[in-house]
Amino acid sequence: MSELITGVTRGGESWTPAFINALNQQNCIGCGRCYKVCPREVFELVDREDIDDLDDDDYDDDDEDGFSDDTSMVMSLMNALDCIGCQACSKVCPKKCLSHEPAQAAA
Ligand code: SF4
Numbered sequence: 026m027s028e029l030i031t032g033v034t035r036g037g038e039s040w041t042p043a044f045i046n047a048l049n050q051q052n053c054i055g056c057g058r059c060y061k062v063c064p065r066e067v068f069e070l071v072d073r074e075d076i077d078d079l080d081d082d083d084y085d086d087d088d089e090d091g092f093s094d095d096t097s098m099v100m101s102l103m104n105a106l107d108c109i110g111c112q113a114c115s116k117v118c119p120k121k122c123l124s125h126e127p128a129q130a131a132a
């Protein structure tokens with residue numbers, strides 16, 4: 026059985042990266058925060074109307090949190106396989122759109 030991909034901190038502690046595996050585009054407000062913090066260019070903003078399974082009534086557009094809600098754009102995972110599992114994107118996402126999980130090391 027293969028083991029999980031793990032890393033080591035500079036101090037020698039083991040840690041397990043949690044790689045991005047999903048982005049909830051129905052909750053996404055297109056704020057771009059994940060895009061800005063990602064060190065690996067995993068994300069790309071796209072026109073919401075280009076997403077086949079979304080329509081204009083699907084997104085959560087309440088703006089009680091004060092964040093931009095330019096609902097014409099939505100974030101997408103263009104290069105998910107480049108993710109290093111740092112989880113910086115989830116720390117800044119105001120809508121909790123992003124999901125992560127450890128990955129199995131190649132056999
Ligand atoms: S976990 Fe890190 S590398 Fe992966 S998508 Fe998020 S910010 Fe980018």
Ligand code: SF4
Nearest residue numbers: 053054056057059118
């Ligand atoms: S930080 Fe969250 S809400 Fe903002 S663009 Fe990224 S996924 Fe969408």
